[in-house]
Amino acid sequence: MKRICIIGISGKLGQYMTDHALSLGYQVTGVCRPESVGKLARFGDRITVFPGRTDDRDVIARAVAGCDGVLTVLAPWGVSDYASGTARAVLDLAEPDARLIFSCGWHISRDGQDRYDWKLRWLVPIAGAIARALRLVDLNDQVRATNLIFGSDRLWTVVRGSDLEEGESEGLPVWSRHVGDPVLASNLTRRTDFALFMVHALTDDRLIHEAPAIVSRASPSAQAAKDSAILTA
Ligand SMILES: NC(=O)c1ccc[n+]([C@@H]2O[C@H](COP(=O)([O-])OP(=O)(O)OC[C@H]3O[C@@H](n4cnc5c(N)ncnc54)[C@H](OP(=O)(O)O)[C@@H]3O)[C@@H](O)[C@H]2O)c1
16 A cells, blocks of 8 residues: 545644654645645645645545545535535545545444433534534534445445544554444543544454444553453453
């Protein structure tokens, strides 16, 4: 894999993914809103930027052409199906054998087997309803976007991020298929490591057609799972 495209490259996650991808030697192209191009100045000519909205199919078609992998930040901004429009464009227009990696949060469930705490069961829907009423964010559209991906036969992975914090890398996060699994209990990952996992997924075929929920490998719950595995090994 040589050339990748980052859809939503100017955000926090996008910039971390760019750092990791460049350090691994990938040629990086990306899409971001025209008003955000300046946020990428520090990368200079090491990346190629296609200014535009991420649900603009003409922009996506040009940006993903020739790319072996596409890393997409799914963000449900506004109430005009931004996330699902972005997902549909990437699914339709990426190269046939490209690895497609998408980001979202733990609130997305692939099979309904996730076990959520009160925050994800009550707070997220209430906050989501308020945000939608204010026409700021439509969390249901992120659900529509991931349902499109789950139903696709493309080579996809949907990475589900825990709560995030800034800070130095703690290494590649650990993952599990279902929120509620003990290894994930700490519910915290460094944003740079979320990005690291997204880039790692490009070349980890075990993650094809998976929706890994991730947590920091340094978190107490990941450490406890590791210790108990050692004890029972
Ligand atoms: N924040 C969390 O705690 C959290 C937790 C778990 C998972 N996640 C997931 O992580 C991913 C990144 O989220 P993030 O919160 O960390 O933010 P982020 O990386 O800063 O990404 C936000 C993206 O949305 C774009 N954006 C911002 N305002 C917009 C608008 N009004 N219209 C269109 N695009 C707009 C940004 O582009 P510009 O640069 O142009 O503004 C950027 O590409 C998402 O998939 C999210 O679901 C986040």
